[in-house]
Amino acid sequence: MNKKDFSRRDFLLKASAIGAVAIGGSSVLAACGGKEGASQAPAAAPAAPEAAPQTASVTCDDLSGLTDQEKQMRTALQYVDETTIADKRCDNCQLYIEPEGDSPCGGCKILKGPIAPAGYCTSWAAKQA
Ligand code: SF4
Known part of the structure; x- marks a missing residue:
């Protein structure tokens, strides 16, 4: 195994870890906003009065x-x-x-x-x- 292969493997492992975090994070966000989504959604993007x-x-x-x-x-x-x-x-x-x-x-x-x-x-x- 040369240094180039190790870097590629390292990159792929990190990329899959980031993907798992992104998917998990979006699930958590969806779960947080799921029950009261209609009333909570506008609060996330407040408009100027x-x-x-x-x-x-x-x-x-x-x-x-x-x-x-x-x-x-x-x-x-x-x-x-x-x-x-x-x-x-x-x-x-x-x-x-x-x-x-x-x-x-x-x-x-x-x-x-x-x-x-x-x-x-x-x-x-x-x-x-
Ligand atoms: S805010 Fe106005 S339109 Fe909405 S439920 Fe009350 S009276 Fe009806």
Whole structure:
């Protein structure tokens, strides 16, 4: 065995060890993010905070068509027309329904009644791509 062969063997052993570490590492990372991947993924790549809401304040408080129970649901989920959390708004929530026609208010898959694009409630969930 000459020095060149030893170097090649040494290289192959190191390369396979690095590969094993890379595979093991990716498995560990996948396992760490697997259970709560949807809620954890955005935290891994935080975006710069938005400066200001993109729309002027919209009031979506006409609850005349709602039952008492539906109104209570809005209250229980602490719905507000204007969020205080810059990156959590109804219009970037998975449950938001875009406005139709000329209405500035959209809807929500779990809350009845008009929903402001800049609104927020405690059931906010990041919109999936
Ligand atoms: S779940 Fe809450 S944050 Fe999401 S669209 Fe409905 S009211 Fe807005």
